Amino acid sequence: MSFAEATAVQSSGPGRYAGEILPGWDIAGNANGGYLLSIAGRALADATGRPDPVSVTVHYLAPGAAGPVSIDTRVLRAGRRFATATAQLHGTDRQLLSVLGTFGDLSTPDRDAPTLVSGGPPELPAPDDCSAAEPGELFPPPFMGKVELRLHPDDSRFLDGVRTGTALIRGWFRLRGDEPTDTIALLTAADALPPTVFNLDLPLAWVPTLELTAHVRRRPAPGWLAVAVRTRFVDAGFLEVDGEFWDSDGSLVAQSRQLALVPRPAG
Amino acid sequence: MSFAEATAVQSSGPGRYAGEILPGWDIAGNANGGYLLSIAGRALADATGRPDPVSVTVHYLAPGAAGPVSIDTRVLRAGRRFATATAQLHGTDRQLLSVLGTFGDLSTPDRDAPTLVSGGPPELPAPDDCSAAEPGELFPPPFMGKVELRLHPDDSRFLDGVRTGTALIRGWFRLRGDEPTDTIALLTAADALPPTVFNLDLPLAWVPTLELTAHVRRRPAPGWLAVAVRTRFVDAGFLEVDGEFWDSDGSLVAQSRQLALVPRPAG
Numbered sequence: 442m443s444f445a446e447a448t449a450v451q452s453s454g455p456g457r458y459a460g461e462i463l464p465g466w467d468i469a470g471n472a473n474g475g476y477l478l479s480i481a482g483r484a485l486a487d488a489t490g491r492p493d494p495v496s497v498t499v500h501y502l503a504p505g506a507a508g509p510v511s512i513d514t515r516v517l518r519a520g521r522r523f524a525t526a527t528a529q530l531h532g533t534d535r536q537l538l539s540v541l542g543t544f545g546d547l548s549t550p551d552r553d554a555p556t557l558v559s560g561g562p563p564e565l566p567a568p569d570d571c572s573a574a575e576p577g578e579l580f581p582p583p584f585m586g587k588v589e590l591r592l593h594p595d596d597s598r599f600l601d602g603v604r605t606g607t608a609l610i611r612g613w614f615r616l617r618g619d620e621p622t623d624t625i626a627l628l629t630a631a632d633a634l635p636p637t638v639f640n641l642d643l644p645l646a647w648v649p650t651l652e653l654t655a656h657v658r659r660r661p662a663p664g665w666l667a668v669a670v671r672t673r674f675v676d677a678g679f680l681e682v683d684g685e686f687w688d689s690d691g692s693l694v695a696q697s698r699q700l701a702l703v704p705r706p707a708g
Numbered sequence: 709m710s711f712a713e714a715t716a717v718q719s720s721g722p723g724r725y726a727g728e729i730l731p732g733w734d735i736a737g738n739a740n741g742g743y744l745l746s747i748a749g750r751a752l753a754d755a756t757g758r759p760d761p762v763s764v765t766v767h768y769l770a771p772g773a774a775g776p777v778s779i780d781t782r783v784l785r786a787g788r789r790f791a792t793a794t795a796q797l798h799g800t801d802r803q804l805l806s807v808l809g810t811f812g813d814l815s816t817p818d819r820d821a822p823t824l825v826s827g828g829p830p831e832l833p834a835p836d837d838c839s840a841a842e843p844g845e846l847f848p849p850p851f852m853g854k855v856e857l858r859l860h861p862d863d864s865r866f867l868d869g870v871r872t873g874t875a876l877i878r879g880w881f882r883l884r885g886d887e888p889t890d891t892i893a894l895l896t897a898a899d900a901l902p903p904t905v906f907n908l909d910l911p912l913a914w915v916p917t918l919e920l921t922a923h924v925r926r927r928p929a930p931g932w933l934a935v936a937v938r939t940r941f942v943d944a945g946f947l948e949v950d951g952e953f954w955d956s957d958g959s960l961v962a963q964s965r966q967l968a969l970v971p972r973p974a975g
Contacts, residue, residue, distance in 0.1 A: 443837070495946075496919040496967045498765040500810055501910055502785040517796070518769040523908065525806060527794065529784070531796050539784050539792060541808040543767055543918055550943035553890060553971050557875065559940040587831045616856075642778050643822055647822055651790070651810055652763040654921050656967045658944040669931045673822035673826040677925040693941055696948060698965055700763045700923045 444616045444626055445589070450487065456514045458484040462532070463639045464507040468582035471504035475632030476584070476648055481528045481540045483627045488514035489524035491544035493624040498541050500642045505537045507558055517704040522546075547624065547660050554650040562687035563669035565593055571613060572597045574635075581635075588633055589615045591665075593621050595636040599639040608637040608672035614686075622661045624695075630666060630686055631655045631697035635673040637682055638704065646704035648680075664689030670697075711883045711893055714854070715746045717754065723781045725751040729799070730776040735849035738771035739915050740901030743851070748779055748795045748807045749892045755781035756791035758811035760891040765808050765921040772804045789813075814891065814927050830878040830936035832860055838880060839864045841902075846919035848902075854880045855900055858932075866906040875904040875939035880932040881953075889928045891962075897933060897953055898922045898964035904949055905941040905971065913971035915947075920966045931956030937964075943972050 447466065456605035460483070464700040466476045478499045481482065486492050509532075516526045523545045571591035574581045581600075592612040596605060614630045623642040624631065636648040644693055667687040672680050714733065717725040727750070733743045745766045753759050783793045790812045797805040830849075832838065838858035842849045848867075859879040863872060881897045884887055889897065900926040934954040939947050951964035 446756070496767070498808055498921060500763070500784075500808055502792055517767075517803055525769055527806065527808070536784055539794065541767055541794070541806055542763055547944075554945040554972070555942060557908055557939075558941040559875075585886055586864075600711070608826075640755055641822075652765070652921075652923075654765060654919075654965065655949060656919075656946070658941070658946055672824075674925070674963070675822060675824040676960055677814075678821040679923070679925055681923060693943055699922070707823070 443618065448483050448625065450480060450483045452509070456488055458512040458514065459704050460508055460510045460512060462505050462507050465583050466587050470506060473584045473618065473632060474501055474653060475629040476537055477530065477538055478503050478540065478628045478653065479625050481530045481538055482508065482628050484512040484514050485526050485528050485540065485542050486544060486625065488516055489519065489526050489544040489587050491524050491546055493545055493547040493660065494542055494628060494655065494657050495523060495545045496543045496654065496656050497628060497692055498652060500539045500652050502536050502539060505532055506707060508533055509692070543686060547657065548607050552657050562667040562691060566611065566612055568613045568665055587617065587627065589617055590633060599645065604642060605640040608641050608675070609669065610634050610637055610640065611669045614668050615665050621663055622666060624657050624660055627657055627661065627686060627695045628655055630668065630694065631684055633672045634668060637670050638675060638680060641675065642706050648701045648704050650699050650701045653697060655695055655697045657695045659692060660686040660692045662690040666694070675703055710885065710887050714829060715750050715892065716746060717779060719859050720778065723755055725754070725779040725781065726906060727777045727779060729772050732850050733854050735851050737773060739773070739960060740851045741768055741920060742896040744772050744797065744805055745807065745895045745920065747777065748797045748805055749895050751779040751781050752793050752795050752807065752809050753811060755783055756786065756793050756811040757805045758791050758813055760812055760814040760927065761809055761895060761923065761924050761968065762790060763810045763921065763923050765919060767806045769803050770919055772799055775800055777939050797935060799842065808813050814924065817926050818927055819857045824961065827887045831933040832934055834881065835880045835932055850961055854884065855896065856884055857900060863907060866912065871909060872907040875908055875942070876936065877907065878900050878905055881935050882932050888930055889925050889933060891916060891927055894924055894928065894953060894962045895922055897935065898951055898962065904937050905947060907944060908959045911971050915968045917966050917968045920964060922962055922964045924962045926959060926961050928955040928961045929957040933961070942970055962963050
């Protein structure tokens with residue numbers, strides 16, 4: 442099944458959509474947060490009539506299990522270039538996500554706009570020389586079977602007890618089966634890499650995301666995305682995760698930032 | 709008038725609040741976006757029963773002029789530590805802001821949580837050796853009379869035509885009259901500095917913010933905040949502005965990120 446099918450929604454009333462959290466997109470039974478955001482993103486793209494998320498924020502209210510979901514959208518403003526809307530995504534018994542987003546049409550990049558780019562794609566060995574994150578029963582989670590991730594060998598030895606001491610994970614991302622990464626799939630990419638803090642001296646435990654914001658600059662060129670996620674401040678019980686997403690043309694396609702809770706030692 | 713008074717809201721029905729955009733908090737007639745967010749923040753703190761914004765995102769729908777506003781809040785989830793809610797802020801004739809936020813109580817910092825801090829406050833001369841941004845009729849804008857800003861002399865000569873070439877502005881921030889900066893005032897601080905791109909070879913023009921997200925880690929200690937805002941990617945017609953806010957104890961109190969539109973040359 443394609444990613445497009447796995448995130449599809451159907452109109453079920455004015456501003457209302459029905460979708461489904463499919464089995465296998467989970468991490469220890471809870472659906473990946475980026476995958477959930479992509480489902481809400483499909484509803485918002487339809488509701489606003491704009492295909493591309495420009496800035497999208499999600500707050501996670503409860504973990505999502507496989508099963509049907511409903512999404513209530515509300516368009517707050519539809520302007521010439523952008524439209525802003527909210528989405529409330531509910532599972533069978535409770536609300537899972539609240540989303541606020543501005544959507545647009547990124548099919549024709551603004552090539553005349555001034556440009557200043559300080560930074561570039563992360564240094565990465567070729568995808569075949571990286572560590573394939575193949576899914577296990579619990580970890581690596583089933584979700585890893587749904588997308589293709591190749592992690593920088595230096596950053597991905599935490600399962601073997603080797604931590605770099607730097608809260609950085611670099612890798613390649615693409616959808617399976619050569620399906621192009623559209624801008625809605627970038628919302629899944631934004632939450633696809635393992636927690637940065639697995640490379641610190643912290644428990645390899647669930648790192649609950651309170652909130653994730655993704656900014657999409659352009660539609661990705663075909664091929665692998667080069668991704669870097671890093672954390673600079675594990676402090677006061679919170680940590681931020683900043684992601685950069687570069688396409689095969691070497692262009693920045695998206696940035697992301699999460700606020701998450703610091704995992705605590707058991708007991 | 710204190711900042712607390714300038715951002716005060718009164719309950720006007722279930723989940724509903726009345727407030728006022730005061731004259732003088734504007735930039736060329738449009739109220740500062742951080743100030744508007746603080747008004748919505750007061751409503752959300754009351755609606756959730758939690759005093760401190762932990763993660764707040766605002767999308768700006770229309771510029772706000774001085775006058776009455778109404779704020780409709782909706783609490784989506786109230787948990788043990790956090791509560792998540794939305795706020796729609798309307799002026800007299802249209803919606804100005806849509807806000808999604810998670811609030812909590814940061815009065816007792818989690819001192820046992822693991823800590824890793826990569827980075828520190830920006831290098832700044834003492835406040836008295838910085839450039840006071842005193843308000844003019846148009847620029848510096850009237851807003852500058854409502855808060856105290858002292859900018860790094862190296863970063864603040866763009867009005868004299870001296871651009872550093874680096875999209876970075878550092879400075880000190882505090883409220884006037886020794887009023888303590890509470891966590892709601894941090895939302896104003898998050899949008900208080902001049903646009904980073906004024907230090908690039910771009911027009912000194914309005915830089916419209918589509919979206920701003922602030923993460924608050926802790927309540928600031930009394931005194932000046934050291935602030936740095938920087939932009940790494942002016943690309944595809946958009947730019948991000950990343951802010952860091954450090955209190956007088958040298959602790960990170962907040963991070964912010966905006967997505968804005970690149971100002972274009974006139975004509």
